[in-house]
Amino acid sequence: MKYLDKTIEEIHNALKTKEIKPIDLVEEAFERIEKNKDLNAYITLNKEEALKKAKSLEEKEVGDNLLFGLPIAVKDNIVTKDLKTTCASHILDNFIPIYNATVVEKLEQNDMIIIGKTNMDEFAMGSSSRTSYFGAPKNPWNKEKISGGSSGGSATTIAARDVLFALGTDTGGSIRQPASYTGIVGMKPTYGRVSRYGLIAFASSLDQIGPMTRNVYENALLLNAIVGHDDKDLTSANKEKEDFTRLINKDISGMKIALPSYFMSDIVTEEIRNEVEKAKKVLEENGATVDIIDMKYLDKAVTLYQIIAMGEASSNLARFDGIRYGFSVENPKNIDDLYLETRKIGFGKEVKRRIMVGSYLLSGENAKIYYNKALSIRDDMKKEFDKVFADYDLIIGPTTTTTAYNLTDPMDDPSKSFMDDVLVIPVNMAGLPGLSLPIGFGKSHMPIGLHIIGNSFEEAKIYQLASFLEKELNLDLDSRKGDNNV
């Protein structure tokens, strides 16, 4: 039985005609996860509860919701009631939340079934998922390679076709970059589109939850399910309900697209630039215009990101002190000892490094010199994007500068790891939506992604372009066959 390889409509019809039940999908998903155990995509599996939930859905009308009864994987920094949520950290490896994130409530309302919690960089700090306390996930296209990060587990399980749906989170590219490395579709929605309530904060002004899926249509469907204003999150946007699939398969002729020259400079490998060029041609042949433009500030994004993200992280992670939840050292000598030892043992190296740098950046006069300055340049950067969107519908470029590299590549140069995200970070800085779409393969058949950036709250337009390219390129994105090629 291979229902999880069928289209979403086929699965839905099979459920509707009672040819299958939700429990069949759950069992199939767990068979696949079991078979792909070595990919290390999951930190915690939710088998018992998922089966129970599937059973309970048998009582319910299938209805018209295409997501009904479908298994979904959730990144392990999104809190799930009664289901361990670790952030891939030792400091939370015994943490069982007593409440649900708003997005989790929304999955429940859509009758989706949470199958497990996916692996990631510790507290989402990293770009290869190798900072996970539980070891890195492996890229299904080539197990020697990284899946990217920080949503590496979610990308892995989609690329391996364990399930159709996963949630990731994106602070500086953490959905789009692993999506690109694993040949799947990953969307970071506009900041404020999806409630952050229950997302364990890394950098509050940048964090955003988004869908990771095997194709564009399913991505838009999942986004439909998780958006909406939330009274519990003051930064959540109050927008009219809309259908993100509505422009899919619509004509793209007349669309004006910008391609910033910086994105095609020699920081990007030639093979990736070539694939982007090919995509550009396809668009132009179909009536869209693609202009090479110059944009200021793009090269400053990584520096800004380091200051803002680490500053906020140093404060956000202060609450992990061993007093109320999570790991706590035994028999501390005094309160300072409790803090120091719990955090020394509980946090990994990269997290501690970022907390220290962040604390330094906010310390004394530094807050003015660095943090406030970074916020003001960030505003300028946002304005630069506004200028482009006054003339263009969308911006495109490559998602990453290289394809996925080896798991064994050195990790000792932290600034190099940020360079993995140099092309995706500007989008977080400006709070814009961005999507990575597979557009081809590099040498040894590793996936290459196209980054499509939209104006605020114009996700539907991104899906329009992405679905068009997806159809035109018609790539075989099943890693299980790709794996055989190596």
Add this chain to the structure above:
Amino acid sequence: MSNYIPTIGIEVHCELKTNTKIFSNSVNGYGQMANSLTNVIDLGYPGTLPTLNQEVLNLAIKAALILNCKIRRQMHFDRKNYFYPDNPKNYQITQAETPIGYDGYVEITVNGKKKKIEIEEMHIEEDTCKSTHRGEKTLLDFNRAGVPLIEIVTKPCMESGEEAKLYLEKLKELLFYSDVSDCKMEEGSMRADANVSIRKNIDDEYGTKAEIKNIGSISNVKLSIEKEIERQSKIYDNGETFLPQTRRFDDKLNDTVLMRVKETGNDYRYFPEPDIPYVILTDEQIAEVRKTIPMLPDERREKYLSLGINEKITEKLVGNRSLSDYLNNLLDKKLDFKTAANLLLGDISFYLNKNELEITDTKLTPTRFIELVDNMSNKTLTSKNLKDILDTIMESDKTIKEIVKETGIENITDDNAIKEIVQKVISENPDSVTDYKAGKDRAIKYLMGQVMKESKGSANPAMAMDILKEELNK
């Protein structure tokens, strides 16, 4: 001991009287079972986010208006980062950069002279949880975590413990009166810190500062400042110096005690709270809040004195907000306010205290109260009469006239009836009449006594006296 010029600044934390906490919908309450008024937000659980209670903004605007502060129209919150077990997120959400109020003042009267105590700024923040130390262990009660506070910071503009005391009394009165805070120092809903330094000459730089933390009562604020001035003076007199420090007042020792010497500039790593967007206050919102401010104590004092109410009764009345409000509702009526005030603070207060009631809980409507005051004022009712019928007045809907009639204590105010009695007394006491005519004052008192006796105490005394004189002088 030489003479020095003291300089004092006061910081006050006041808990706002809201229904719920500042960043969550937990109940804002005192004296409940430990940790029963908490939720995941108050406990700083991972993934939780703050919401912002609009009631807090409105009360803070109200406080700023009352303290004559300028109000910031665009403001944000900041994170103050420090590790302490009573601080669940290990950062406190406060307003470091953009306090809601600034450049205000409170006016006090020192030795008969008015003085403005300048308010540097007033900001909103969240309270920490309450820690109780039990031997080796520390117990944490998060009921207080996230209770809204305003912190009011004065300029270093006071010169004595007495001024500090007067300032705090005035502040407490204002905030309590306007329902901003309970201001109960014993329950910690109002807390004061005092910064004290001294210098030799007015042209000198300020002296080294000592901060006395968390003083438990207004009288102790005065006392601790005086003790601290004495301590610092002795040090300087001996030619010694001291380091900036934090002290506390020990009521057993009746003196301040060193807590810690301040290290160079605490580093709280402030930065704008990213989870709460900028708050914009509109003129309309501020105007709406202004409407909710009741008449403030000083204005009441002035009003009452101008109505002929004496100083003692005025103070008592201002000290009882609900009776004062009750009277204020009648200010546009024609009324003997002196009698009204006396009634409220006398017999009516006695009744309310005895029955543990507020005046608004009783049946004494303004209309009936006015009738009562008029009856007292024109002596239709004597105070002895009133004592007999007060319970009925407070507990029934009948007019005062009806009550008086039913209980049969009606004053004889009928001229003819009194005249009859007077004539009878005169004819029965010819000797006293002669004495009166001979100029003996005592005689009229005796005759009056006979009139009251004859009427069984129910003749209106003033009227009886008038008629008696009239008849005698015929």
